[in-house]
Amino acid sequence: MKKLLACAAAAAAIFPATGAWAARDYVWAAGSSTVFPFSSRVAENFAKKSGKKTPKVESLGTGGGIKLFCGGMGDAFPDIANASRPMKKSEFDACASKGVKDIVQIKVGFDGIVVATDKSGPDYAFKVEHLYLGLASQVLRAGKFVKNPYATWDEVGSGLPGNKILVYGPPPTSGTRDAFVELAIEAGARKFPTADALRSDNEKKFKELVDPLRKDGWVDAGENDNAIVGTIEKTPGSLGVFGYSFLEENADRIKGSSVNGVKPTPGAIADGSYPLSRSLYIYVKKGQVGVTQGLQEFVDEFVSDAATGRGGYLQSRGLIPLPPGQHDAQKALAEKLPSMARPAS
Numbered sequence: 424m425k426k427l428l429a430c431a432a433a434a435a436a437i438f439p440a441t442g443a444w445a446a447r448d449y450v451w452a453a454g455s456s457t458v459f460p461f462s463s464r465v466a467e468n469f470a471k472k473s474g475k476k477t478p479k480v481e482s483l484g485t486g487g488g489i490k491l492f493c494g495g496m497g498d499a500f501p502d503i504a505n506a507s508r509p510m511k512k513s514e515f516d517a518c519a520s521k522g523v524k525d526i527v528q529i530k531v532g533f534d535g536i537v538v539a540t541d542k543s544g545p546d547y548a549f550k551v552e553h554l555y556l557g558l559a560s561q562v563l564r565a566g567k568f569v570k571n572p573y574a575t576w577d578e579v580g581s582g583l584p585g586n587k588i589l590v591y592g593p594p595p596t597s598g599t600r601d602a603f604v605e606l607a608i609e610a611g612a613r614k615f616p617t618a619d620a621l622r623s624d625n626e627k628k629f630k631e632l633v634d635p636l637r638k639d640g641w642v643d644a645g646e647n648d649n650a651i652v653g654t655i656e657k658t659p660g661s662l663g664v665f666g667y668s669f670l671e672e673n674a675d676r677i678k679g680s681s682v683n684g685v686k687p688t689p690g691a692i693a694d695g696s697y698p699l700s701r702s703l704y705i706y707v708k709k710g711q712v713g714v715t716q717g718l719q720e721f722v723d724e725f726v727s728d729a730a731t732g733r734g735g736y737l738q739s740r741g742l743i744p745l746p747p748g749q750h751d752a753q754k755a756l757a758e759k760l761p762s763m764a765r766p767a768s
Contacts, residue, residue: 450478454488454505457666485598493518504706507598525709533743535667535692536699545584547680555611560635588640592664668741
């Protein structure tokens with residue numbers, strides 16, 4: 424009996440009460456490659472200010488990060504999902520099925536998706552319909568969807584360079600890819616009355632016909648946007664698709680194309696006049712606050728004036744800040760942590 428009691432005491436010392444042993448002493452965030460450099464910078468500053476361990480930040484793409492985030496509660500899963508698009512209804516439901524409830528959605532800023540080329544390459548003045556016709560797997564011709572027949576950009580639109588259609592971009596797990604398809608490919612298709620009418624009648628069928636990207640002109644180049652920058656430098660005539668921050672960081676090496684007559688600039692992205700503009704988010708597990716050490720403080724740092732406010736240190740990394748009123752609203756969300764509603768789609 425004494426031996427049993429001694430063993431139990433030893434076990435209790437090694438494995439404390441349920442839940443306590445599972446608490447991580449560092450924050451874990453995973454997801455969007457676009458949000459990755461911002462989240463990493465916040466992690467560095469948080470560690471310096473607080474003296475706590477530097478949070479672990481992973482670049483898995485928005486879809487990959489949310490999938491891991493939704494895998495369950497506890498130390499085996501991220502506390503935060505970084506996202507360059509809103510969470511989908513299907514993802515929210517997947518979270519709920521694994522016991523991940525009380526999710527907090529916080530908008531941290533804006534970003535633009537750029538279509539860039541090497542600094543020495545020709546200038547491109549795209550319209551969204553050019554991007555659709557150049558990159559969709561199937562395109563409209565004579566009122567019918569056919570396999571994409573275009574080989575060069577000047578076949579797509581007069582005035583465009585005659586370079587071969589070759590674009591390096593993010594894979595299907597990426598929020599940048601999702602946003603590009605919505606803001607460029609779908610928007611371009613809707614410039615054609617046949618496709619626009621189809622979307623009104625049957626959105627699912629519209630997406631099935633419009634969304635897939637061609638495999639002989641679009642190259643999935645992984646989640647490392649810096650690698651895409653290097654690739655287009657080494658591949659004359661090629662283009663790359665990635666977040667605005669990577670254009671700003673590499674402005675001496677690459678340049679962005681205009682879309683619908685608007686160049687990707689901070690002002691045009693913030694006011695929405697640049698057509699490929701989008702919002703950036705972090706999703707937080709409310710149930711991990713007070714369990715994962717430093718989680719609340721990390722979120723507070725992310726939404727602080729010093730980080731995401733006008734003139735904050737993330738603006739110098741390429742983040743487009745929210746207007747002051749919206750920024751203050753997100754700080755309030757970070758403080759109160761209200762659970763998000765189930766997305767509509």
